[in-house]
Amino acid sequence: MHRLLLLSHHADEYLSLIQAANLPGLSIAATSDAEEGVICGADCDIVFGEPSLASRVISYLSGLRWVQSTWAGVEPLLDPSLRRDYILTNARDVFGGFMSEYVFAYLLAHERRILQRHVSQAAGKWDKTLPGTLRGRKIGLMGVGSIGACLARTAKHFGMTVKGYTRTSETCMDVDAYYHGPDLKAFAADLDYLVSVLPNTAGTRRIVDAALFDALPPKAVFVNVGRGSAVDEFALIEALRTGRIAGAVLDVFQEEPLPPGHILWRMPNVRITSHTAAPSVPEDIVRIFLENYRRLLQGEALHCQVDFERGY
Amino acid sequence: MHRLLLLSHHADEYLSLIQAANLPGLSIAATSDAEEGVICGADCDIVFGEPSLASRVISYLSGLRWVQSTWAGVEPLLDPSLRRDYILTNARDVFGGFMSEYVFAYLLAHERRILQRHVSQAAGKWDKTLPGTLRGRKIGLMGVGSIGACLARTAKHFGMTVKGYTRTSETCMDVDAYYHGPDLKAFAADLDYLVSVLPNTAGTRRIVDAALFDALPPKAVFVNVGRGSAVDEFALIEALRTGRIAGAVLDVFQEEPLPPGHILWRMPNVRITSHTAAPSVPEDIVRIFLENYRRLLQGEALHCQVDFERGY
Numbered sequence: 001m002h003r004l005l006l007l008s009h010h011a012d013e014y015l016s017l018i019q020a021a022n023l024p025g026l027s028i029a030a031t032s033d034a035e036e037g038v039i040c041g042a043d044c045d046i047v048f049g050e051p052s053l054a055s056r057v058i059s060y061l062s063g064l065r066w067v068q069s070t071w072a073g074v075e076p077l078l079d080p081s082l083r084r085d086y087i088l089t090n091a092r093d094v095f096g097g098f099m100s101e102y103v104f105a106y107l108l109a110h111e112r113r114i115l116q117r118h119v120s121q122a123a124g125k126w127d128k129t130l131p132g133t134l135r136g137r138k139i140g141l142m143g144v145g146s147i148g149a150c151l152a153r154t155a156k157h158f159g160m161t162v163k164g165y166t167r168t169s170e171t172c173m174d175v176d177a178y179y180h181g182p183d184l185k186a187f188a189a190d191l192d193y194l195v196s197v198l199p200n201t202a203g204t205r206r207i208v209d210a211a212l213f214d215a216l217p218p219k220a221v222f223v224n225v226g227r228g229s230a231v232d233e234f235a236l237i238e239a240l241r242t243g244r245i246a247g248a249v250l251d252v253f254q255e256e257p258l259p260p261g262h263i264l265w266r267m268p269n270v271r272i273t274s275h276t277a278a279p280s281v282p283e284d285i286v287r288i289f290l291e292n293y294r295r296l297l298q299g300e301a302l303h304c305q306v307d308f309e310r311g312y
Numbered sequence: 313m314h315r316l317l318l319l320s321h322h323a324d325e326y327l328s329l330i331q332a333a334n335l336p337g338l339s340i341a342a343t344s345d346a347e348e349g350v351i352c353g354a355d356c357d358i359v360f361g362e363p364s365l366a367s368r369v370i371s372y373l374s375g376l377r378w379v380q381s382t383w384a385g386v387e388p389l390l391d392p393s394l395r396r397d398y399i400l401t402n403a404r405d406v407f408g409g410f411m412s413e414y415v416f417a418y419l420l421a422h423e424r425r426i427l428q429r430h431v432s433q434a435a436g437k438w439d440k441t442l443p444g445t446l447r448g449r450k451i452g453l454m455g456v457g458s459i460g461a462c463l464a465r466t467a468k469h470f471g472m473t474v475k476g477y478t479r480t481s482e483t484c485m486d487v488d489a490y491y492h493g494p495d496l497k498a499f500a501a502d503l504d505y506l507v508s509v510l511p512n513t514a515g516t517r518r519i520v521d522a523a524l525f526d527a528l529p530p531k532a533v534f535v536n537v538g539r540g541s542a543v544d545e546f547a548l549i550e551a552l553r554t555g556r557i558a559g560a561v562l563d564v565f566q567e568e569p570l571p572p573g574h575i576l577w578r579m580p581n582v583r584i585t586s587h588t589a590a591p592s593v594p595e596d597i598v599r600i601f602l603e604n605y606r607r608l609l610q611g612e613a614l615h616c617q618v619d620f621e622r623g624y
Contacts, residue, residue: 097447097471105424108417112585118427121584124577126569130591135409157469159409257438265436272433273424279442 005041006030007049007057008070010282014048017286023293048289051076058083066302068292070285073227074306075200088306089292091285095278096150099225102277103195104154106249107134110221135159138190143197143226144172151195163187167203188215193223200227201311208232213239221247225277228253240267251277317353318342319361319369320382322594326360329598335605360601363388370395378614380604382597385539386618387512400618401604403597408462410590411537415507416466418561418583419446422533447471450502455509455538456484463507475499479515500527505535512539513623520544525551533559537589540565552579563589
């Protein structure tokens, strides 16, 4: 018999989806409150929910065996003060579609001048300014996991050249050229679009810095759908302010929510999307949980396991 | 020996591209002025240029054999009062990429609420409104020629269901279901997006009318990248004003430029793009001309011939 602590701000929605699956040998306690989770989940061996809630509960669960995160990013559970004697799995391979729609919505909006045309319309002006095109443009992906691979495939659909910057992997067939380690300058030199999909790890912290912005051509637009920690935000603001890059599309920030008075809100060449690029769709996340629960019962290795050292 | 009249507002650009090809047996007269075209082109057997200019000159060219249009739409040359004793070829198969970027720029902008998020940003507001997604949505294409086929392919890339409304053809593999003739209501009944790619012909005039807007669900967005003549503009305005459809993205109009005081400029759920969806890129158009000139010399049938009766 397994006992599941469902710990999520969407506990009701997740509960009904999991109950509908009629899982064998499982009882469920569900709450969106961490303190209540400590009490009602005391004898639970499985936790399913948001890392920000789970991190406040796991110390109290003596029989803990497995945590399934509803998010891709699991930073709250990676704090060195926390236990690591359980299996941590995250949500993976379900955000690529959303991420691709997000990134290409903004790339196409940039080429087609959607906001500028909106201003022309408000002025009643027949605006014949020619559009740009993605065809032939160069996109650089920092991080080519399952999300980066989706972006690469859409980029190829639109006729772009795709460069990939990774630690070592070179497995995505839609990437035309790979770069690693110290090759960041060569990677950046001719990009029209630089897209960071990097997670928050020790190795990615402020990897997007002044030197990288300097290496980009002035026409380049920077897109961040990874984590705010990968960017030196002050260097970004300087690069935008001085025109060393053309613009930025930012879904993530060093501090979230972005503080009300922050200068990024008011920069004309910045688009802010408030960490909405790839929402966790409960149906998708539950599908991962159900498959992993089946694997747990049958003694198979769980999917989407997080390496605590690597951080993803 | 052939003699070419180059008659275009971009005559200089076209001239240098054609001269660079060093065509055998060809002399060229180039101008952007119709009256000058009548004089300097008197002994020309080939005309290459904009239909709006060519239509004012062809009556005076006794040796006329072939007109290559730089546009897809050739309405000015279809006027019944004009001669039809020559081969008319248009630009085709070169607009699909631009059209696809245009349509999906606006579909993605709609799903991702780009303009609404821009308003939130201006107010310094961390806007967590969830985005929509194209995945699973239904798009209906009116006209599935080479442009429609490109749109269908991008729609499938984003996981959409594709319905096609055509006269008779059912050749595009990316269309999931075809509709013809009187089936317009069944075609429209469940669409999220209705996209007209229809040319201006007798058969398409005002085919997008009040009955069709009534058949659409209220969530539907109408996109017109074909010709303004295919739409009953008054019925469109009524459908937008009363919320019978959710919005419209309009590149073409009954009268162009859209008159300054026109109500469409000021409707909040309308996006106006001033006939910029698919610009004629000289390199692409010249490629069609060069291939057709080679075919002319070798006595082969020219590509992209327009049927004067059908109108495209």
